[in-house]
Amino acid sequence: MATGKITKTSVESIEPPSMGKRAHLWDDILKGFGVMVTDRGARSYLVQYRIGGRGAPTRRVTIGKHGSPWTAETARTRAKELLHQVDCKVDPFDAVKAQVEKQRLDKERAHAAAHVNERLGFSVFADRFVEQYAKVKQPKSWREIEAIVRRDLKPVFGDRPLTQITDADIVELLDQLRARGATPSLKAYKVLRLLFGFASDKERRHLRPAASPMLGIKPPAAAGKRERILSDVELRYAWLGAGGLGWPFGPIVRLLILTGQRRDEVAGMAWPEIDKVRKQWVLPGVRSKNGLPNLVPLSPPALSIVDDVPVLPGKAGLLFTTTGETPVSGFSRVKARLDASMLDLMRRDAVDAGADADTIDALRVEPWVIHDLRRTAATGLQRLKFPTEVIEAVLNHQSGSKAGIVGRYQLYKFEKEKRAALEKWGRHVTSLLATSTPSNVVMIGSAS
Numbered sequence: 001m002a003t004g005k006i007t008k009t010s011v012e013s014i015e016p017p018s019m020g021k022r023a024h025l026w027d028d029i030l031k032g033f034g035v036m037v038t039d040r041g042a043r044s045y046l047v048q049y050r051i052g053g054r055g056a057p058t059r060r061v062t063i064g065k066h067g068s069p070w071t072a073e074t075a076r077t078r079a080k081e082l083l084h085q086v087d088c089k090v091d092p093f094d095a096v097k098a099q100v101e102k103q104r105l106d107k108e109r110a111h112a113a114a115h116v117n118e119r120l121g122f123s124v125f126a127d128r129f130v131e132q133y134a135k136v137k138q139p140k141s142w143r144e145i146e147a148i149v150r151r152d153l154k155p156v157f158g159d160r161p162l163t164q165i166t167d168a169d170i171v172e173l174l175d176q177l178r179a180r181g182a183t184p185s186l187k188a189y190k191v192l193r194l195l196f197g198f199a200s201d202k203e204r205r206h207l208r209p210a211a212s213p214m215l216g217i218k219p220p221a222a223a224g225k226r227e228r229i230l231s232d233v234e235l236r237y238a239w240l241g242a243g244g245l246g247w248p249f250g251p252i253v254r255l256l257i258l259t260g261q262r263r264d265e266v267a268g269m270a271w272p273e274i275d276k277v278r279k280q281w282v283l284p285g286v287r288s289k290n291g292l293p294n295l296v297p298l299s300p301p302a303l304s305i306v307d308d309v310p311v312l313p314g315k316a317g318l319l320f321t322t323t324g325e326t327p328v329s330g331f332s333r334v335k336a337r338l339d340a341s342m343l344d345l346m347r348r349d350a351v352d353a354g355a356d357a358d359t360i361d362a363l364r365v366e367p368w369v370i371h372d373l374r375r376t377a378a379t380g381l382q383r384l385k386f387p388t389e390v391i392e393a394v395l396n397h398q399s400g401s402k403a404g405i406v407g408r409y410q411l412y413k414f415e416k417e418k419r420a421a422l423e424k425w426g427r428h429v430t431s432l433l434a435t436s437t438p439s440n441v442v443m444i445g446s447a448s
Contacts, residue, residue, distance in 0.1 A: 003028045006035055006045075007072050016041045032086075033079040035066065045075035049086045059093045122157035122165065125199060133198045140289060143264065143329065148191045151332070152177060152184065162199055167213040174220055185220040228368050230376045234342075236432040237365075238373070241341035248320040249334045251305050256370065258302040258426050260377030260394055262289055263370050268327040271317040279303050283396070294396035295412060297419035299426030331370060339365045380428060381421050390417040 004010055006027040014037045017023040026034040032049050043066035050056050063078050064070035070078075082092040118124065126149045134142035156173050157165060170192060177185040196212045230238060235257065242253035255266050265283055273282050285293040298306065306319070314324025321327055342365050350360045374395070381391045393414040 001026060005029060006033065006076065011035050011043055011066055011072055014043070027076070027079075030076060030079060030083070032083055033076060035075075045070055045072075045079070047079045047082045047092065049083065049092070051086060051089060051091055059091070061092045061096050120161045120163060120199070121159040122162060123154050123159055125162060126154060126195065129195045129198050132202075133194065140287070140291075143327075144187075145191055145194075147329065148187055149195075152188050153191070162196070165213050167215075167217055170213050170217055174217075178220060182221055189217070189219050228372045228375070229379050230368060230372060232432055234366070234368075235376060235429065237342040237345050238338070239429065239433065240345055241338050244341040244344075245334060245337060247309075248322075248328050249331075249338075251309060252320055252328070253334075253338065253370075253373075254305055255302060256373045257377065257429060258299055258305075259296050259422065260374050260381075260425075261294075261296060261396070262374060263331065264327070265289075267320055267329075267331075269319045271311065271319065274298075274306060274319075276303065276306070281306075288396055290396065292396055295415060295418070296394075297415070297422050299419075299423045301426045301430055302422070335370060377425060380425055384421070384424050384428065386417070386421045386424075390414055390421055394418050394421055 002024060003026045006025060010025065014023055014025055014035070016037055017039050019039050021039055023037040024034055025037075026032075026048075032047050033045075034048060035043055035045050037043050045063040045066065046060050047063065048058060048060045050058050061082060063075050063082075066072075066075075085092050085095065130142065130146045130149060134145040138145060153173075156176075157169075174185045174189055177188050193214050196214050200212055239254060239257060242250045242257075244250070245253065252263075252266055255261075255269075256263060259266065259281075261283065265287060268287055269281065273284065274280075275282070279298045281296040281298055283294040283296060285291045288294060309319045312318070312321060312324060314321060316325055318324070318327055343363065346363050346365070347360050350363060378391055378395055381394065382388075
């Protein structure tokens, strides 16, 4: 058995043994510390020891291969530590084995955690929530849910796993959205409730319902009932400003003004719903908010807009689409552009009216939302002396059963009255365009 002082030189000078053999050099100073060389020249430091006297078996623990980080000096230091364990009746073999097992388990746990984190990363899971829940369970509102997820939730939570999102994170998000108004905060709260409920159901191994951060969080205060109605002057600017939006949003805004229907109902119009001969649009119940179909007579200006819409390729037959398969979206950006266009028109009229610079600088568009066009149309029909039941029919606010024969009958109820109402409303809207009232604009649009 070769012995000698283990140094860098002595270790590297050991000749590799014959095939299948091992060569050893045992340190003559530190008993039990050695180096082993394989027939291929691989050199490894080790410790050999016995616990329990001469009758106990001899064990070896490999310290590591010769080279960084294991040099003769660092291996000797480690050997002293292991031999000290032997002196304390602690078997280094079992300790090393336990350490290796711990490292293996830690690696497996880390891998499993990474897999869970990837699967439960908010952005990834939110997409899954939209596809598997919102589109299936909320077919009429899934696009709004998707927009809330994309606009308000993903930028905040990103790829953070659901398991790491706390109630404090939720409250902070809702407070931030509250700065924009009660509605965005409340809508985000509702979507998060649905999302975490879906997660608790689908990921029971990783998420317990009791661990949902939504538990104990009260919904933000609901927004008060909106009563915003555009004046005739504002309606004129909304119509003219829509012209600056171009296709497809300009025609959509103008149809919203003329028909009083909901934004997504107009944006999702399809050619099979349009009958140009009868001058009508039949909104199917599957697309209406309340599930009820609605016959919408098309006034001359509304029909003119439809006539100018190009027929686009795509199986869906949509009037307003950029993909051929889905309706247009992105109305938040469109609304900002529309407001800017309206303000520009207001300032031009003010200049033409001879307003001074301070008055022009003070002009602004009073806050309003797209849905206010629907309320404006309803109020306009009231001003034009149409009865409530006709206005309700125009807006598709009928109540009661709509199934079977009753549904088909109700679809055509008030057809003549609705046509008369929308045609008169269309004439009123177009009459606003024939008259420029810059003096009124300065008074109504100026900052208070």
